[in-house]
Amino acid sequence: MEPSTSPTGIEVSNEEQVLEISWSDGHTSVYPLFGLRKNCPCVACRGGHDKMNTFEPEAFEIENPPLMNITNIKQVGNHAIQITWIDGHNAGMYGWETLRKLDPRLSQ
Ligand SMILES: [Zn+2]
Numbered sequence: 001m002e003p004s005t006s007p008t009g010i011e012v013s014n015e016e017q018v019l020e021i022s023w024s025d026g027h028t029s030v031y032p033l034f035g036l037r038k039n040c041p042c043v044a045c046r047g048g049h050d051k052m053n054t055f056e057p058e059a060f061e062i063e064n065p066p067l068m069n070i071t072n073i074k075q076v077g078n079h080a081i082q083i084t085w086i087d088g089h090n091a092g093m094y095g096w097e098t099l100r101k102l103d104p105r106l107s108q
Pocket residue numbers: 040041042043044045046089091092
């Protein structure tokens with residue numbers, strides 16, 4: 001079965017430095033915030049249009065990463081969320097498919 005790309009819930013904890021997404025297939029993905037910021041899917045963070053689907057899953061595994069709070073999350077249509085980070089960056093549209101693919105537990 002294909003992993004679900006339909007979220008049923010999203011929760012941010014700046015205190016715990018994680019974003020949690022529950023999916024309709026019952027799986028829950030837990031993303032350390034620093035890794036999520038490093039994997040911002042915008043063109044500037046990815047390093048060019050030809051690298052749009054190149055990510056850095058190893059950024060989720062950094063021990064004691066710098067604090068990276070989320071200040072706002074906005075849903076974009078039915079397919080993505082736009083995250084505003086404490087550093088002011090908000091250009092990344094995190095699509096459900098990208099998020100499911102980035103799931104730190106699946107990348108190990
Ligand atoms: Zn970015």
